[in-house]
Amino acid sequence: MTTLNHQFKLVARPEGNVKRSDFNYTSEPVRDPVEGEIVVKNLYISLDPAMRGWMNESKASYIPPVELGDVMRAIAVGQVVASKNPQFAVGDHVNGLLGVQEYAYSDGKGLMKVDPKLAPLPVYLGTLGMPGLTAYFGLLDVGKPKEGETVVVSGAAGAVGAVVGQIAKIKGARVVGIAGGADKCRYLVEELGFDAAIDYKNENVMDALKTHCPKGVDVYFDNVGGDILDAVLARLARGARIVICGAISQYNNTTPPKGPANYLSLLVNRASMTGIMVADYYPRAMEAMMAMGGWIAQGKLKTREDIDTGLENFPETFAKLFSGENNGKLVLKV
Amino acid sequence: MTTLNHQFKLVARPEGNVKRSDFNYTSEPVRDPVEGEIVVKNLYISLDPAMRGWMNESKASYIPPVELGDVMRAIAVGQVVASKNPQFAVGDHVNGLLGVQEYAYSDGKGLMKVDPKLAPLPVYLGTLGMPGLTAYFGLLDVGKPKEGETVVVSGAAGAVGAVVGQIAKIKGARVVGIAGGADKCRYLVEELGFDAAIDYKNENVMDALKTHCPKGVDVYFDNVGGDILDAVLARLARGARIVICGAISQYNNTTPPKGPANYLSLLVNRASMTGIMVADYYPRAMEAMMAMGGWIAQGKLKTREDIDTGLENFPETFAKLFSGENNGKLVLKV
Numbered sequence: 001m002t003t004l005n006h007q008f009k010l011v012a013r014p015e016g017n018v019k020r021s022d023f024n025y026t027s028e029p030v031r032d033p034v035e036g037e038i039v040v041k042n043l044y045i046s047l048d049p050a051m052r053g054w055m056n057e058s059k060a061s062y063i064p065p066v067e068l069g070d071v072m073r074a075i076a077v078g079q080v081v082a083s084k085n086p087q088f089a090v091g092d093h094v095n096g097l098l099g100v101q102e103y104a105y106s107d108g109k110g111l112m113k114v115d116p117k118l119a120p121l122p123v124y125l126g127t128l129g130m131p132g133l134t135a136y137f138g139l140l141d142v143g144k145p146k147e148g149e150t151v152v153v154s155g156a157a158g159a160v161g162a163v164v165g166q167i168a169k170i171k172g173a174r175v176v177g178i179a180g181g182a183d184k185c186r187y188l189v190e191e192l193g194f195d196a197a198i199d200y201k202n203e204n205v206m207d208a209l210k211t212h213c214p215k216g217v218d219v220y221f222d223n224v225g226g227d228i229l230d231a232v233l234a235r236l237a238r239g240a241r242i243v244i245c246g247a248i249s250q251y252n253n254t255t256p257p258k259g260p261a262n263y264l265s266l267l268v269n270r271a272s273m274t275g276i277m278v279a280d281y282y283p284r285a286m287e288a289m290m291a292m293g294g295w296i297a298q299g300k301l302k303t304r305e306d307i308d309t310g311l312e313n314f315p316e317t318f319a320k321l322f323s324g325e326n327n328g329k330l331v332l333k334v
Numbered sequence: 335m336t337t338l339n340h341q342f343k344l345v346a347r348p349e350g351n352v353k354r355s356d357f358n359y360t361s362e363p364v365r366d367p368v369e370g371e372i373v374v375k376n377l378y379i380s381l382d383p384a385m386r387g388w389m390n391e392s393k394a395s396y397i398p399p400v401e402l403g404d405v406m407r408a409i410a411v412g413q414v415v416a417s418k419n420p421q422f423a424v425g426d427h428v429n430g431l432l433g434v435q436e437y438a439y440s441d442g443k444g445l446m447k448v449d450p451k452l453a454p455l456p457v458y459l460g461t462l463g464m465p466g467l468t469a470y471f472g473l474l475d476v477g478k479p480k481e482g483e484t485v486v487v488s489g490a491a492g493a494v495g496a497v498v499g500q501i502a503k504i505k506g507a508r509v510v511g512i513a514g515g516a517d518k519c520r521y522l523v524e525e526l527g528f529d530a531a532i533d534y535k536n537e538n539v540m541d542a543l544k545t546h547c548p549k550g551v552d553v554y555f556d557n558v559g560g561d562i563l564d565a566v567l568a569r570l571a572r573g574a575r576i577v578i579c580g581a582i583s584q585y586n587n588t589t590p591p592k593g594p595a596n597y598l599s600l601l602v603n604r605a606s607m608t609g610i611m612v613a614d615y616y617p618r619a620m621e622a623m624m625a626m627g628g629w630i631a632q633g634k635l636k637t638r639e640d641i642d643t644g645l646e647n648f649p650e651t652f653a654k655l656f657s658g659e660n661n662g663k664l665v666l667k668v
């Protein structure tokens with residue numbers, strides 16, 4: 001009996017929201033590894049907003065677009081099922097760019113071994129993975145919150161935002177999260193210990209910022225862009241630092257992104273707006289993993305994953321990121 | 335015979351371009367100084383883009399708006415003609431917020447004595463004044479150009495931009511100026527030693543940036559905002575620093591300012607955009623004055639003033655800043 005590898009291949013550049021018809025769902029037999037190669041059975045696939053950018057034919061992006069006809073790029077954790085590479089043994093768990101498919105071939109470069117005894121595998125895609133590192137370094141290296149300062153984070157119930165807010169609390173800041181819906185806002189305040197949450201779907205963000213940030217915003221960690229970025233710009237404190245991590249509100253736009261009309265608030269407030277790319281911090285990943293591992297062990301840093309099941313559901317599950325339906329780090333169990 | 339003090343008083347919040355009817359041109363007798371006061375005869379009035387913001391009823395600004403009915407705020411250099419303040423003698427030359435008028439009363443706070451033997455008086459309003467300090471600290475403290483890097487400056491033939499470009503050259507950077515018109519561009523390259531100039535009125539700025547900045551832009555000093563800011567954002571080098579000094583293209587807008595649609599280039603390029611306010615650097619003014627004084631003496635830093643004559647021409651002369659008709663630091667000789 002032949003084992004089949006089901007795969008999602010990108011066949012069209014999505015316009016606006018991603019549709020099932022932008023992909024071919026195909027299968028091919030799994031082959032043996034060649035010399036130096038391993039075969040990984042994917043267990044959990046990470047669904048991240050950045051993937052939307054990888055689907056575009058943009059040369060301006062930080063990594064090349066996924067070519068039409070190629071397996072959709074994604075981070076995943078899996079288990080080595082065959083190895084002709086002395087660095088990896090059958091049974092090892094690995095984390096890396098393994099794609100939206102059941103089996104991946106790799107020469108091992110860029111893969112990191114992970115230990116399922118130290119943390120559940122999906123956590124390596126969230127708090128102990130790319131989103132967690134993004135939060136850790138973006139907040140601490142660029143945002144640099146000081147004790148008593150006010151930190152605002154958007155996409156606050158998402159994989160990056162929830163970690164940003166909790167680390168800011170650990171560092172002694174006052175933390176206000178912006179998220180969509182009463183459930184998420186309750187989660188931020190009651191479960192994660194945020195000082196306040198703003199439900200952008202049901203509240204006027206400008207007014208709510210005025211209420212919850214009476215002295216202005218010292219650090220803003222932006223995952224969403226658009227009108228929320230503009231609202232926070234209008235409430236900056238002197239010397240504020242804005243960390244630009246993403247702009248999920250803009251990724252499905254078919255028109256050019258909306259620039260922040262209030263950017264001259266940077267001038268008035270001697271504030272900065274700085275973009276970050278987590279890849280720049282990979283050489284320092286150990287530092288973040290040790291710190292975050294410690295906080296998780298102490299119960300100071302909570303993780304939450306939203307796990308859908310079934311590779312075949314990839315397009316619909318991915319769409320949840322943009323409608324905001326996911327609660328916590330969105331993962332697809334293969 | 336009574337000496338009259340002619341004054342421009344703001345009587346309307348300008349909509350769009352400033353009109354003569356936004357002011358009353360009035361006169362009143364000059365009175366004697368009260369105890370602790372001096373009377374200054376204004377000699378040269380500085381016309382700066384920031385003054386446009388002071389005319390608006392905005393609470394978001396960094397200093398309060400000029401109240402309706404008040405003398406229009408402006409920096410000027412003048413000579414003390416009467417003094418009841420022991421720190422100032424009749425005949426002293428002073429520089430400060432003396433207003434659009436022939437005579438000003440002051441308790442001396444915020445005034446700085448200047449020496450006309452060391453530099454012509456109008457230079458204290460430009461290269462050795464607020465614009466020069468803005469250029470010096472904005473470029474060196476925030477832009478931080480390294481030898482061999484590419485520095486782009488907009489409003490390059492203006493009071494701030496010309497100094498930015500020349501200091502960047504002194505620091506060993508490759509310098510590209512953006513200005514309006516062939517004359518200004520020729521001036522930048524032939525007189526000030528810029529490596530290249532882009533005439534935004536007659537060239538496609540995007541294409542020209544590609545030609546003149548083949549490795550991308552490392553430092554961008556922005557005086558204009560709008561489409562030019564967006565064009566430069568699209569050409570950033572990795573780790574670029576944008577200094578937001580002003581946005582003259584937006585100051586006369588009657589609609590909200592245009593935000594930079596390409597701001598996500600900050601993310602891709604791990605770049606920053608930081609607003610500066612020259613007032614923050616006043617305590618370090620001596621450092622800049624000594625450095626720039628030295629460069630002027632060595633012929634490395636050239637100054638140019640565009641001097642109109644006649645206080646009564648204030649509204650029309652001020653408008654030249656926004657049409658780009660001025661060549662160098664715009665000054666009104668009283």
